[in-house]
Amino acid sequence: MSEPWRILQCVIKKSDVGSKTWERVKKITQESSVIIYGEMIANPRAPGGKEVKVREVLIQHIAVSPYPLGKKEQPPEVLMRWRHLAIRSPRFTKIWIVREYLLKLAREYFQRNEWHEVSPPILVSTACEGGATLFEVKYFDDSKAYLSQSAQLYLEVMIFSLGKVWSLTPSFRAEKSRTRRHLAEYWHLEAEAAWYRFEDNLRVQEELIEYIIRGLLENDLTRSLILEFRGDIEPLENVKAPFERITYDEAIEILQSKNFDIKWGDDIGADEEKVLSEEIEQFFFLTHFPAHLKAFYVKLDSNRPEVSLSADLLAPEGYGEIIGGSEREDDVNVLIDRIREEGFDPKDYQWYLDLRRYGSVPHSGFGLGIERLLWWILKLSHIRDTLPFPRLARVKKFI
Ligand code: 4AD
Numbered sequence: 001m002s003e004p005w006r007i008l009q010c011v012i013k014k015s016d017v018g019s020k021t022w023e024r025v026k027k028i029t030q031e032s033s034v035i036i037y038g039e040m041i042a043n044p045r046a047p048g049g050k051e052v053k054v055r056e057v058l059i060q061h062i063a064v065s066p067y068p069l070g071k072k073e074q075p076p077e078v079l080m081r082w083r084h085l086a087i088r089s090p091r092f093t094k095i096w097i098v099r100e101y102l103l104k105l106a107r108e109y110f111q112r113n114e115w116h117e118v119s120p121p122i123l124v125s126t127a128c129e130g131g132a133t134l135f136e137v138k139y140f141d142d143s144k145a146y147l148s149q150s151a152q153l154y155l156e157v158m159i160f161s162l163g164k165v166w167s168l169t170p171s172f173r174a175e176k177s178r179t180r181r182h183l184a185e186y187w188h189l190e191a192e193a194a195w196y197r198f199e200d201n202l203r204v205q206e207e208l209i210e211y212i213i214r215g216l217l218e219n220d221l222t223r224s225l226i227l228e229f230r231g232d233i234e235p236l237e238n239v240k241a242p243f244e245r246i247t248y249d250e251a252i253e254i255l256q257s258k259n260f261d262i263k264w265g266d267d268i269g270a271d272e273e274k275v276l277s278e279e280i281e282q283f284f285f286l287t288h289f290p291a292h293l294k295a296f297y298v299k300l301d302s303n304r305p306e307v308s309l310s311a312d313l314l315a316p317e318g319y320g321e322i323i324g325g326s327e328r329e330d331d332v333n334v335l336i337d338r339i340r341e342e343g344f345d346p347k348d349y350q351w352y353l354d355l356r357r358y359g360s361v362p363h364s365g366f367g368l369g370i371e372r373l374l375w376w377i378l379k380l381s382h383i384r385d386t387l388p389f390p391r392l393a394r395v396k397k398f399i
C-alpha cells in the first residue's frame, strides 16, 4: 500500500538554480504545488533519511497566503469549520488508510464465507429503530419519506432470495445526543441470514470482528499505524473468539454493586456501558435485554417472554456498543402488537408483516457501526475523526 503522508525535504541554493529561478521560488507559499527536478541524496537528518538537491523548479499553483490553518495546533471548532482543508494532514491520511483496509477485510470475510452483498434503499417509508431519530424528507410534491436508519427490514426481504445477505450503507440518526460516539450519518454494515438462530448470529459477529482485527495486525502498514495511534496494540492482540457474554440481568447486578442507581427494566446507556466494558476488559456480548428496550422486531425468548433474543457487542476500554443484533420475531400477531407498542401503525408495515404471513423461516441479523469500530481500533477521543465529513447534531452548517 502506498504511504501518501511521506514528506520529502527539498533544498534549494541560489548558486545551484540561478537568480531567475531563485526569484520565482521566493513566491512559493504553504500548500503551493511545484514540479521539482534534482538529485536525491542521503541525509540522515532529513525526514526519511533522504533529500532532494534542487536543480529546477516549475511552479504549478501558488496558494493564497496565509494558509487558514497555519502550522500550529488548532481547536476542534476551527478544524471543523475548515474541515475541507484540515483533512490535508498526515493524521487524517493515516485514519483513511486504516478505514479503507478495515472495509476491505470486512468485505473479504463475507465473500470467503459465501454471503451475498446486496444494495438496499436509503429513502425508506418506515422507521426501523424508533421514531425519535428519524430524518424526514420531502418526497416529490405531496409525499414524504425517511432517510434509512438501518437496512435490516430490507435485508429481511432479501434473505428469501439469497439466504445469507449483507450490505454496507449509510444510516441516518437524528440523535440529539451530543456525545463522542454519535454521528447523524454513519456507515452501517448489516448482515441477515435465513435459518440462523440467536447463537449462530453471535458466532458470525465474533468471526467477523476477529477476522478484521487479525487482518489489520497481519498487515505491516496498518499494524504500525494502529500502534502509532493507540500506543498499545495488546487489546487488539487479545481479540479472540469466542467472546465473553453477560446477560442484561447480570449487568444490572454488576452495576448495582458499583452503586449505580439502576433497576431491572432501565436502559443501559453510555455511562453504564463504559463501566461494564472497563470491568470485562475484552469484547463481550450483553444479551437478553428486556423486550421493551429493543425495537419491535426482536424475538421474545420463549422461556422468558419478558426478555428478547437480542445482544449488543461491546468494545473494551470503555468504548461500549459497536454492534446491535437479534433473532427476529416471526409471529405476525406478536409483531403487530409490538409495532403498536412503539407507537407506529401496523398498516405502514404491511409489506414487512407479509414476510411472516406468506411463508417465513427463523432468521437473525446484526448491524455494525463502522465508525464505532474504527474509533476503538485507533483509540480516538471523538468519533468525528473516523469520517472526512462527519455530520454532528451540534454542527448545523457543513460542506
Ligand atoms: O443498535 P442499532 O440501532 O441496531 C440497528 O440498527 C439494527 N437494525 C441493526 C441490525 O440488526 N441490522 O445500530 C447498530 C449499530 C450500533 O451498534 C452502533 O455501532 C451503530 O450502529 N450506531 C451508530 N454509530 C454512530 N452514530 C450513531 N448515531 C449510531 N447509532 C447506531
Ligand code: MG
Residues within 6 Å of the ligand: 312, 321, 323, 324
Ligand atoms: Mg443499539
